[in-house]
Amino acid sequence: MDVAALKKEIIEYSRTIGIDKIGFASADPFTELKERLYQQQQLGYQSGFEEPDIEKRTNPSLLLPHARSIIAIALAYPSKMKNAPRSTREERRGIFCRASWGQDYHRILRDCLEKLEQFILERVPNAKLKSMVDTGELVDRAVAERAGIGWSGKNCSIITPEFGSYVYLGEMITNIPFPPDTPIEDQCGTCNKCVEMCPTGALVQGGQLNAQRCIAFLTQTKGFIADEFREKIGNRLYGCDTCQLVCPKNKGKDFHLHPEMEPDPEIAKPKLKPLLHLSNREFKEKFGHLSGAWRGKKPIQRNAILALAHYKDETAIDDLLKLLKEDPRPVIRGTAAWALGKIGNKRVIDELKKAKQEEKDEEVIKEIEKGIHMLQEIK
Incomplete structure (x- = not known):
């Protein structure tokens, strides 16, 4: 041969x-x-x-x-993304990496x-x-x-x-012994932009990542996000592109070679509020073909709540109150309570206090208390 x-x-x-x-x-x-x-x-x-x-x-x-x-x-x-939709005050949007x-x-x-x-x-x-x-x-x-x-x-x-x-x-x-190719020499040089610009300091140093702090990893977890990372997630629903976007080697790189990789703008950058109430079936039908859907809808919905908090979106208050009162998942109820505090509309403080009286889950109660505390701090 x-x-x-x-x-x-x-x-x-x-x-x-x-x-x-x-x-x-x-x-x-x-x-x-x-x-x-x-x-x-x-x-x-x-x-x-x-x-x-x-x-x-x-x-x-x-x-x-x-x-x-x-x-x-x-x-x-x-x-x-071609024809990327804009996020408006009435309809905030999230983003998939x-x-x-x-x-x-x-x-x-x-x-x-x-x-x-x-x-x-x-x-x-x-x-x-x-x-x-x-x-x-x-x-x-x-x-x-x-x-x-x-x-x-x-x-x-x-x-x-x-x-x-x-x-x-x-x-x-x-098991075929092919002649090997030659590795490419490292071309990062003294550039350290990705390390410096990482939102959470997950890049400990060039080439070393602490995945536990990486937003791309955090958006895929299913539990509560630690307080220190919540605001830093911004409007990201899945993944993080910061360390790629700041890389000088990526400047001007944009290839559209595979039609199946082209994003549907309404799916890759979806409206946040409609995401909150999707059934499993609706989520699968709309987002199931994405690699970002592999963990199911809960992480995406939790991240959508954090994004609404990031925007301080008062138009989402009723949606978040509905989740707090009715959603069977503690992570969603608790994150909604925290988001309501972050949005900062004092009219919901009584709703949070009432929810605290009725809540049985200890972690959710802590999140409700955080929300109440944030609202009480507002002068």
Whole structure:
């Protein structure tokens, strides 16, 4: 088998199925990464969404016996929304991060990888292949870096010379010994903008993230958001783009190469108040195709409440009172109570006091007390 010729064929074929960049790497263990991951674990910086077994995350042979190579792929997504609707005083809007615009990228990349697998198996029927996107065991960024897709930026994203960091990543482990590509040299230099501009200080230093403080992570949690982060979430419903938006390497990068990645402006930047009362079925019908919907409607609705508080939106008071009195979920009732205090309309203080008398959940009672306290502070 002429492996170099097969590699060339794969590269040419990848362009016909919508893969914007492809690279090849050895399947050797990621020894430096392994040390870093153990350190992150000890510091409590992990999100908890990762594969818990660090050995599996750093040793491809544990995932595919006799692994010899990894094929890394990248697809570029848009950074600008056409016809973006404006938020008005009467109808405030939230925002999904750019990585959650359009169709769920997991499906898009899996489709590309499946086609790539079929192409390889037609030529090498006994080839062993294992593909993954984001939720797999391997660290996508480490694979992409080794395969020459881009360098690992200080914002903990892969930055490509062509598309900046606006790329989705996926990979395929194989027992075929492809010639590896050369990694790209780090080009962040002395720039430290992402670290300096991170809203919560989640970027501890260039290349080190405390996921527990990261807004992108916090918007995906299901419980109460810690007080110190609530205002900093702003109008974000899912994810955070700050460390990408401030990156000079992303200046002018905006690619519209895949129609399925194009955002529907009314979904990527939806009105906040209608979000509060969606049923599970309505949420699934409207937002189910987004990658940002994977945790269900509760985190999105909680974040919408925080966004209304951020705007101090008095037109949402009746909606929030309805949630406080009727919603069966403590996180929603409690966050609504806090938001009412934050909005600062003193006419609701009696409603909060009444709700406190009727509330049974201790955490919700604390949130109601916070709301009352904020309103009593207003002169």
